[in-house]
Amino acid sequence: xLKTLRVPSAAIVLLAATSLPAAPADDIKQxxxxxQWFHVNTMIVDKASPLFDQLGGMHNVYxxxxxxxxxxxxxxxxxxxxxxxxxxxxxxxxxxxVEGARKALATMVKDSKKYASTGGWxxxxxxxxxxxxxxxxxxxxxxxxxxxxxxxxxxxxxTYLP
Amino acid sequence: xLKTLRVPSAAIVLLAATSLPAAPADDIKQxxxxxQWFHVNTMIVDKASPLFDQLGGMHNVYxxxxxxxxxxxxxxxxxxxxxxxxxxxxxxxxxxxVEGARKALATMVKDSKKYASTGGWxxxxxxxxxxxxxxxxxxxxxxxxxxxxxxxxxxxxxTYLP
Numbered sequence: 592x593l594k595t596l597r598v599p600s601a602a603i604v605l606l607a608a609t610s611l612p613a614a615p616a617d618d619i620k621q622x623x624x625x626x627q628w629f630h631v632n633t634m635i636v637d638k639a640s641p642l643f644d645q646l647g648g649m650h651n652v653y654x655x656x657x658x659x660x661x662x663x664x665x666x667x668x669x670x671x672x673x674x675x676x677x678x679x680x681x682x683x684x685x686x687x688x689v690e691g692a693r694k695a696l697a698t699m700v701k702d703s704k705k706y707a708s709t710g711g712w713x714x715x716x717x718x719x720x721x722x723x724x725x726x727x728x729x730x731x732x733x734x735x736x737x738x739x740x741x742x743x744x745x746x747x748x749x750t751y752l753p
Numbered sequence: 754x755l756k757t758l759r760v761p762s763a764a765i766v767l768l769a770a771t772s773l774p775a776a777p778a779d780d781i782k783q784x785x786x787x788x789q790w791f792h793v794n795t796m797i798v799d800k801a802s803p804l805f806d807q808l809g810g811m812h813n814v815y816x817x818x819x820x821x822x823x824x825x826x827x828x829x830x831x832x833x834x835x836x837x838x839x840x841x842x843x844x845x846x847x848x849x850x851v852e853g854a855r856k857a858l859a860t861m862v863k864d865s866k867k868y869a870s871t872g873g874w875x876x877x878x879x880x881x882x883x884x885x886x887x888x889x890x891x892x893x894x895x896x897x898x899x900x901x902x903x904x905x906x907x908x909x910x911x912t913y914l915p
Contacts, residue, residue, distance in 0.1 A: 626915065630792035632852045633813060640848025651795060679914075686802025688850070690794045690914065752841075752852065753788065 619715035621722045622698050625675035628653040631662065631749045635681060635688055648694045651677040652749055658701070666745030670711075672701040674747070677720075696720040699734075699747075709735040710746040781877035783884045784860050787837035790815040793824065793911045797843060797850055810856045813839040814911055820863070828907030832873075834863040836909070839882075858882040861909075871897040872908040 631652040636642050654662055658672030675698050680691035696717045703711035714734035718724040727733050738746040793814040798804050816824055820834030837860050842853035858879045865873035876896035880886040889895050900908040 627791065629789065630813065630815070633795040633811060634852065635797060635850035637848045637850070643848060649795060651792065653792070686799045686805060688797035688799070690796065 619698060619700055619713045619725070621696065621715075621717060621720075622655070622673050622675045622700075625653045625655070625673075625677065628655050628675065629659045629662075631674070632752055646678070649679045649681045649688070649690050651679065651690075653677065654749075661745065662747070662749065662751045665750065666743075666747060668701045668711075668745050668747065670701050670703055674699040674749075693720045695726075706730075710738065710742070712738070712746055781860060781862055781875045781887070783858065783877075783879060783882075784817070784835050784837045784862075787815045787817070787835075787839065790817050790837065791821045791824075793836070794914055808840075811841045811843045811850070811852050813841065813852075815839065816911075823907065824909070824911065824913045827912065828905075828909060830863045830873075830907050830909065832863050832865055836861040836911075855882045857888075868892075872900065872904070874900070874908055 631654050633652070634650045636646045636648060636650065638647065640647070653675045655671075655673045657669050658674060661668030661672050675696065677693065678695040678697065680694050681688050682691055683689075698713075698715055700706075700713040700715075701711055702713060706713040709730050712735070714727055714730040716726045716733075718726055735746070738748070741748055744750075793816050795814070796812045798808045798810060798812065800809065802809070815837045817833075817835045819831050820836060823830030823834050837858065839855065840857040840859065842856050843850050844853055845851075860875075860877055862868070862875040862877075863873055864875060868875040871892050874897070876889055876892040878888045878895075880888055897908070900910070903910055906912075
């Protein structure tokens with residue numbers, strides 16, 4: 592279980608590029624109502640992480656009803672499944688890591704035809720959660736390459752925690 | 754907002770006793786279905802915290818529908834409001850704090866008459882989430898004393914994060 596969470600569910604990891612074709616990401620709409628979705632898990636990425644610059648903060652991961660059915664099975668996920676990672680700042684006081692303001696919102700949207708080149712998933716990340724600030728311009732390089740090792744779980748890192 | 758979260762929402766802080774009368778806690782039933790409730794916030798308490806022995810771990814706080822209405826207003830909470838704190842172990846790897854197995858389950862249940870002596874809230878904590886292992890024997894000393902400073906928010910520390 593632990594291994595499956597080492598990289599965030601909606602990972603936006605800006606790692607080295609490969610020769611995969613670029614996939615458009617600018618057509619992804621922000622999920623709405625995700626604060627009422629199933630809370631999948633939470634992870635904190637702090638300064639000791641090589642991912643801190645891109646991913647530092649508290650990651651609260653949610654999934655919609657269609658996606659929850661897939662999560663419980665460990666994949667595959669039906670079209671219409673959506674994950675949202677609500678990334679928040681946090682403060683540390685006397686050993687307590689406390690959730691702060693929203694830093695970004697990330698999503699994975701399953702549409703097996705539309706996003707066939709990236710495992711059937713569309714990816715996007717918005718700075719500050721602002722729909723006018725999409726930050727992913729090449730989902731293959733910025734997102735999918737890091738999800739490829741999770742092919743057996745339909746490219747999702749999170750597992751179901753009852 | 755940060756200040757309101759420094760002590761866990763379902764705090765089970767074993768601090769010094771006062772002269773308040775003891776309140777029974779052994780009649781509280783475990784909440785069911787809380788993993789489908791609204792995710793209020795998450796907090797990590799680590800070894801640097803004076804609360805670590807009692808409260809160390811990742812606190813995922815949930816509230817039921819009745820309680821969510823109260824949370825959005827900042828209190829008061831109607832009878833039937835229930836908070837659940839799903840306390841998990843966590844591991845740290847390369848700067849990522851990752852959720853692990855369940856360590857305990859805590860709850861606050863609002864019944865203004867039944868629990869009048871503890872601000873209208875009943876409190877309980879179960880080791881390992883096991884309904885056969887209730888750990889609170891005196892809700893006044895073990896729970897309510899730490900919640901008293903939050904009277905203005907109906908004794909709840911958490912605030913609503915949209």
